[in-house]
Amino acid sequence: MGFRGGLGVVVVLAIVILVVVGFLQSRGSDSEGPGGSGAVSAEPPGEPAPDPLAGIAVVERRTKVPGYDRGDFGPAWADDTDAPLGHNGCDTRNDILERDLVDRVNFDIWRCPWAVRSGTLHDPYSGAVIAFQHGEDTSSAVQIDHIVSLALAWDMGANTWTPERRARFANDPANLIAVAGEANFAKASHTPASWMPPNEAFRCDYAHRFTSVLREYGLPIDRASAEALRGALRAC
Known part of the structure; x- marks a missing residue:
């Protein structure tokens, strides 16, 4: 294989690697959510405030x-x-x-x-x-x-x-x-x-x-x- 042919292969491989890395990064970004923590986490809803009139009809x-x-x-x-x-x-x-x-x-x-x-x-x-x-x-x-x-x-x-x-x-x-x-x-x-x-x-x-x-x-x-x-x- 000539120099130019070998260089072409290297360029193609570099492009493929960049595409794969970009794809993986985009997947990771999607999974991070607004907080960017890398994992989807949902805080449990807060307990409702107790009714101060509990027990009164x-x-x-x-x-x-x-x-x-x-x-x-x-x-x-x-x-x-x-x-x-x-x-x-x-x-x-x-x-x-x-x-x-x-x-x-x-x-x-x-x-x-x-x-x-x-x-x-x-x-x-x-x-x-x-x-x-x-x-x-x-x-x-x-x-x-x-x-x-x-x-x-x-x-x-x-x-x-x-x-x-x-x-x-x-x-x-x-x-x-x-x-x-x-x-x-x-x-x-x-x-x-x-x-x-x-x-x-x-x-x-x-x-x-x-x-x-x-x-x-x-x-x-x-x-x-x-x-x-x-x-x-x-x-x-």
């Missing part, structure tokens, strides 16, 4: 049940052995004032050794600071709110409860909070879908307390309120 809407009366939940602010705090000489209102107010001045009245004569409330609903003074014309500045209102509880199932269970619900400290009188009136028996505390910093705590009471007493909630509560809890 959600119904389409609140259905008004006729017949609600405050008296169906027992005497206001009962003090007896069936109340969660037991018989201590103080009604539930004074128990909650003692728990929630600061800078308290106490006095003994109506067999209650720690009735609150005066104190300061940092209202969780509005963020306002309320000076409390016991008296016929002044006590209403601070009121005790049912986080899950009695009227709402009635509509969502408490109408079928025994009187004893309703009385316990009405005096359960977990469902009670001292608030400014104006804030209490504004909330009334609204659901979370139509009312949340104006003080946004308290909405997480409010939603936690609200859902805890629902679970404790097996109460459902309407769909719109469920979404409002989920939003508040996920923003915590």
Whole structure:
């Protein structure tokens, strides 16, 4: 074979090698995927976030049940052995004032050794600071709110409860909070879908307390309120 013939063979072999190498590189590049790691790997999808309302039944809407009366939940602010705090000489209102107010001045009245004569409330609903003074014309500045209102509880199932269970619900400290009188009136028996505390910093705590009471007493909630509560809890 002449020089030119041998050179031609070498050139052909070089071209073949280049083609094969290019082909193999292109195959490898295809298998690397966007990450260029050389292997196809798929990360498993993340676990869905747990539902903060797990265990609470959600119904389409609140259905008004006729017949609600405050008296169906027992005497206001009962003090007896069936109340969660037991018989201590103080009604539930004074128990909650003692728990929630600061800078308290106490006095003994109506067999209650720690009735609150005066104190300061940092209202969780509005963020306002309320000076409390016991008296016929002044006590209403601070009121005790049912986080899950009695009227709402009635509509969502408490109408079928025994009187004893309703009385316990009405005096359960977990469902009670001292608030400014104006804030209490504004909330009334609204659901979370139509009312949340104006003080946004308290909405997480409010939603936690609200859902805890629902679970404790097996109460459902309407769909719109469920979404409002989920939003508040996920923003915590």
